[in-house]
Amino acid sequence: MSDSAPTAANASLRGGFLAAIFLMATSAIGPGFITQTATFTQKLGAAFAFAILASILIDFVVQLNIWRITALTRRNASDTANAAIPGSGYLLAVLILIGGLAFNIGNIAGAGLGMNAMFGLDPKIGGAISALLAIGVFLSKRAGLLLDRSLIGLGVLMIAMTLVVAITSNPPVGDAMRQAILPDVIDFPTITTIVGGTVGGYITYSGAHRLLDKGLVGEENLAAVTRASLTGIAVTGLMRFVLFLAILGVVASGVTLDLSSQAANPAAQAFAAALGDTGMRIFGVVLWAAAITSVIGAAYTSVSFLNVFSTMTERSRNIATVIFIAFSLAVYMAIGTAPAAILIFVGGFNGLILPIGLTIFTYVGFARPDLMGGHVYNRVLLTLSAIVCALTWYMGIKSVGPIFAFLGA
Template sequence: MTSQTTTINNNSSTSVSSSWKNKAIISVAFLMAMTSVGPGFLTQTAVFTNIYKIDMAFPVFASMFITFAIVMNLWRIVGVSGLRIQDIANKIAPGAGYFIGILLALGAVAFNFGNVSGAALGLNVLTGVDTTWGALFTGVVGCLLFVLHNASRRMDQMARYLGLFMIILIAYVAMTSLPPMGETLTAAVMPADVGSLILPTLTIVGGAVGGYYTGAQRLVDIGLQGKDNIGAIKTAAWAGISIAVIIRILLFLAVFGVIAAGGVLDTSNPAADAFKQGAGDLGYFIFGLVLFVASITSVVGNSYMAVSLVKTLFPVIERQEKACCIGFIVITSAGTVLMDMPILLLMLAGLINSLILPIVLAFMLAATRRKDIVGDYKHPVYLSIMGVLIVIGMGVASFGNVGNFIAKFMGS
């Protein structure tokens, strides 16, 4: 009888463990995808597709491989070590974690300016309310989500449900205005001028990296860590990458389909105009929903990420984590209102984060050589090679394209 009871208990424990892992994988995957494919990516994709037309297929295609290399490197190292990004950096070089954590937190400020701006634009489309009031409303909603009991669980649930909702909405618009697929696929691998596409590639990758950091930090917080969980970590990474890639492709097809049909997008809000031309007033309303959904998810996820990057460095922040998240939202919402440049802020956030990424990834790759960080875990050589190429390539290209960005979007 005792043996039978023990067997039942073991089976129950295994079932609970398996169920928990599956929920954790789905939650982290959707949180990463929704935070990475936020208003920055939506706006950046529309702006650049309006400029580069069919050749924008190449940056979207290239970003898939870059995303794979970044996420698989970052998540494996953070997940196996059970340490947050800033704590890994501190072990590599004492004090470096403060530099990395504060640098990423500042990048998160730039991102949240863009996220709040995106939510304000979405509300403007839905209700006609001025973007100033939209930004303030977004700040209030974001704060309320953190005030709720068990805020982190609510954040995970919100990412899952709103993520599915967003995919359905974008897919509907994409199907109403599909571009010529043969020519689009050709342009994805053989664009007319690869050199001119470096800036859009860097910007849309930079516009998504906040989600990659958020997912990595979340792995540690929910306990999906250690070498024994490497299978679950890889599955979560693959799921997050897949969801993000599906949304990116659908969004590009929705925007380019309008342009391929002869449409000219309004430069003041090209993404909204693409949805309106592609699916009429319903499409315009859908865009407002998509942008607000993406934005509010990113506001909450990005605020969580910013605080998680510094909370282990400053104990007072860890003790008051929820209050700090709320304070972060309040500050960035107020800053957005004062600056009142939503499109430029969304574009600029992508470039800033493309400058920071190579520094962060270099520290993560260095950690694979440290047994006191990853133990006896052996990081795949092919991932290390891809990671090094991204560190060098994005580092050189990002700094080299600052002038190009200023000339194109801020005047020479």
Template sequence: MKNPQVPTNPDNKRLRSAALGAAFLMAMAAVGPGFLTQTATFTGQLGANFGFAILVCIIVDIIVQLNIWRIIIVSGKRAQVIANEVFPGLGYLLSFLVAMGGLFFNIGNIGGAGLGLNVLFGISPENGALIAAAIAIIVLIIKNALKAMDITVQILAVIKIGILLYILSVMTVPYGTAAVHAFDPSNVNFYSIVTIVGGTVGGYISFSGGHRLLEGGAHGPQSIKYVNEGALTGIGIASVIRVMLFLAGLAVVTAGFKLDPANPAASIFKYAAGNFGYKFFGLLLFASGMSSTLGSTFTSTSFLDYAVSDRGGAMFKRYRSSFIIGFIIVSTAIFYFIGNPAQVLVVVGALNGFVLPIALAILLLASRKQPIMGIQYHHPAWLTWTGWLVVIFMAYAGVRTIMGLF
């Protein structure tokens, strides 16, 4: 007789596929238009010293994602449900913070995709945003939407990496300078750290992979190996893209070229490869905007689901398409009135950096509660301690950032 706790071969294949989908969803959400803009902006301001923020971001990413994915999957519950079990009502606060951050990030995501189409085909950014919004809605509400989303973000990932490899191949990159300052910076800028961490692992991005893996059927301690596979693969993909973009920006800055503050990321590609590079940037921006729109919409709307029974879950699924359509329409509409998505993306990245210590602290508290995690599970001590160090560091960096603004 088979042990029901041990996945069979078909289950292994399905869960491994879900882990891969979760990895790419998290990675591509983390390196959207916000990351392009933030990285270019701070590389222009800080030069090689920004490598230290990238390094901190990667370390924080590993700690945060392994903690959050593991706690969600072992408990078999979405983060907002866990938060409500830690303290009644806390889940609603977490949902509000994540969904609002995701909504404002989505304004920049949709705007970024629209700007990408503007660069590629000359259509207005507003009309480009409408096209991007329509594509995102179709991908997220069709039959087998999870599979369609997984395939789409994987294709977009290949496009991003290919473009960045080309740009690095035609530039003179100061690898030695970047490596030295990453470990021994001459200037530590806390605002850049809070912003880049918030833009790549804060807010909804922290939960995108965990919630995707949960919807793929992973739950309980027996699924931890899929947590490790998915989280580490996603972190690896996101980190490679982060470092590549930073190096491309640093090559441009050290060559003496000043980035355009209105569109700093575009400056990198235009300087590196002229008009051809600028078109490449348009494709990269469209790919980034689309992948992050899918990640933001999927994760933010998943925070509206408080179902703890099959009946409640079925009810949420019945209305989920309406939530998705509404979320994307509102984001697109706001883009028309706010404009300037570059500035929005940097500011929202910083705000999501403030959400991170709150969200992580809630789940770390949950990891010690047997009614949530089960009697047999014990959260690894190294994840607990490093997780609390991230909470303290990000709270401290956030306070330093606020003090620096006054």
């Protein structure tokens, strides 16, 4: 009895951290990132490696600090913000909900594109089927377990499938590694968009809020939270580079991806160029897995911010999540904007939300140890957070015009 209880507790602990890792990773690698990667790799070539590396470094600082501070405060992000700066939690919640809704429309669009590539289904029908599957997760009596297992299984599937294409496309790895450090060109709107698509908006808080729901908080869990955050960043970083290399190999071989048409699907073109019809089917699986996990992650995390307005039970939150997904689906079915355009624009929009939340959390780390149980926060991590915070404000300001002009381009 005494041996089995600690074993069960350790397994539950590992499962909780693994669930948070994959919720963050799959949220960060959604259909928006896949579409953005294909678009910007065609535009910048190997120089896009710099933007990928920049997003990973920013991700490292943002996620590590937010996971750790959330664990120490034992509150979700909006409650922490309100306690630190009265009223700021409401602002953050509204921005996250708007950004999460916009992201989820794009995620459902991506799921529709994935089913179209796999089975030839009309994207709107595929999007509707996918949204209903996501709703089924939250209607299940074992929603938490189903959520965790779905995210882990689909996350592993995405990485394996993309790795096959990356090996087949034979990318110029040496040139990509060089330009990750010394790029031929630096494009701030591109970096802001890719950062927004991988760590902006709700994505910043997805893993941290999952740990909070699992009760994996407090100074006693801080070391494990730190390890889990670093592991999650490593998983997302690996996936980002593998996807980039898969598409770079196709572009470097002389294939030109169509970016001119509003209905264009550049990532699908890249996978098809690498492996023909099989590549198109693999793309469909990867995009659909990325999209359905992101639909779940966006809805789960966005709705978790509603707690700042009214305390919610697990059941009421699951119902609100179902409504959130259903509303996202209704908007997607009603609008006429091409899915690829949605996915690019939303990344940029969420990149503008990022510095607001990061500013609040950096302030908490520096000035509000009382909110962290008296814990004196690591000054090196705080300094890095302040630097990244200033950088994301700068990139956001520089990129406002180009990002909001995108849909009219």
